[in-house]
Amino acid sequence: MTGEDSAGRRRRGPSMADVARMAGVSGQTVSRVANGRNNVDAATRDRVRAAMSQLGYRPNSAARALRNGEYRSIGVIVFELHSFGTTRTLDAIATAATISGYAINLVPVLDVSQSAVTNAFTRLGEQAVDGVIILIEAHTLDEAGVRLPDGLPVVVVDSSAHYDFPIVDTDQRQGARLATEHLLNLGHATVWHLGGPPTSFAADRRRQSWEQTLIDHGREVPPVYDGDWTAGSGYEAGRQLAAKAEVTAVFVANDQMALGLLRALHERGRAVPGEVSIVGFDDMEEAAHFWPPLTTIRQNFVDVGRLSVDALIQEIQAGEHHHEPVAVAAKLVHRSSTAPPPPSASGG
Known part of the structure; x- marks a missing residue:
């Protein structure tokens, strides 16, 4: 008692x-x-x-776990917990894990270093988890010289990863191509790009795909304007883009920067989509309520989370190992921020 x-x-x-x-x-x-x-x-x-x-x-679930060899618990190591993509992916992982009967142990790291990631694995080991999902861009781990320890099943949510672990992520290249081709198919001569930070692999992958799509269609590749994922950085870069009369179409690497660009264009008196069309990336909930409602690329975070958990559970329970990355398809969501260019600006 x-x-x-x-x-x-x-x-x-x-x-x-x-x-x-x-x-x-x-x-x-x-x-x-x-x-x-x-x-x-x-x-x-x-x-x-x-x-x-x-x-x-x-x-006593802990004692039972020792007997059965399974804790029914998944660890998640995460960096930049505040970012939209991370929070949505984490929510999807938690939902998928709960449906599968697993608890989640979350360990945020404040900086990406060998000691920080090793300490995170140590903490999760002490909390008795069956496997770990890593929500940190792999290039950040590589630049910090981080080596992932052996001994636990691991899944990495980042298509840039080259580890000997299962990898799951949105198909960044396909999403950027959808955005760029949508604008070209409307008749725009070329598409400008407001990109994410150069240090981000996701931003780099979207930037490369945008550029290659323009090349494949025989179009001019304009200079890139970089932001840092925030609406404020989108506004600052947007002020420069808004001042260029030749800009009629912009693919923005995320919806938050697209919001800043919209403000800059409105302040400059350039109509969207009458003079400038905009496509974002993510399809955050607010994107449908921008003015005008934003055409954007939807990432399927639910599938990314579910497939990450599925891959990890397969590693845990059956010892199955998937070397081929899992790329989750993106989808173009057509709203009111895109239209054919003004007649004088159209090109073939």
């Missing part, structure tokens, strides 16, 4: 032996029921469960 005795000391909870005495069975039988074994007849099982309920007995 729990609570306090007359001296104010906390009493221990009911034990397996207490349950056995009340149910009139052996401790081994109680253990079998607690562990979900089938070699106990129904009447005895019901009697044991009734005793557990009456006493308030809860099986």
Whole structure:
């Protein structure tokens, strides 16, 4: 029983032996029921469960995990917890893990270094997890000289990763190509690009795909304007883009920077989409309520999270190892921020 005795000391909870005495069975039988074994007849099982309920007995999940060799727990190591993509992916991972019967242990790292990542793995090892999902761009790990420790199943959510672990991510190249071709198909002579930070692999992959798409279509490749994923940086770069009369179409590497660009264009008196068309990337919830509503590339974070958890559980339970990266397709969401260019600005 729990609570306090007359001296104010906390009493221990009911034990397996207490349950056995009340149910009139052996401790081994109680253990079998607690562990979900089938070699106990129904009447005895019901009697044991009734005793557990009456006493308030809860099986020791940690001890059971040691016996069964599985903790039903997944660790997630994450950097830049505040970013839109990270929070959405983490939410999807948590949902998929819960559906699969796994708990989540989250360990944010404040900086990406060998010691920080090693300490995160150590903490997760102490918390008894079955495997780990890493939500850190792989190039950041590489630049910091981080080597991932052996001993636990691992899945990396980043298509730039070259580790010997399962890799899951949105198909960044395909998404950028969809955005660029959408604008070209509307009749724009070329597409300008407001990119993410050069240090980001996702931004670099989108930038490369935008450039290659223009080359494939025989179009001029304009200079890139870089932001840092924030609406403020999109506004600052957008002021420069808005001042260029030749700019009629812009592919923006994320929706938040697209919001800043919209403000800059409005202040300059350039109509969207009448004079300038804009495509974003992410399809954050607010994108449908920008003015005008933003055409954008939707990342399927639900699938990224689900497939990451599925891959990790396969590693944990069956020892299956997937060397080929899993690329989740992106989708163009057509709203009101894109249209054909003004007649004088169209090109073939």
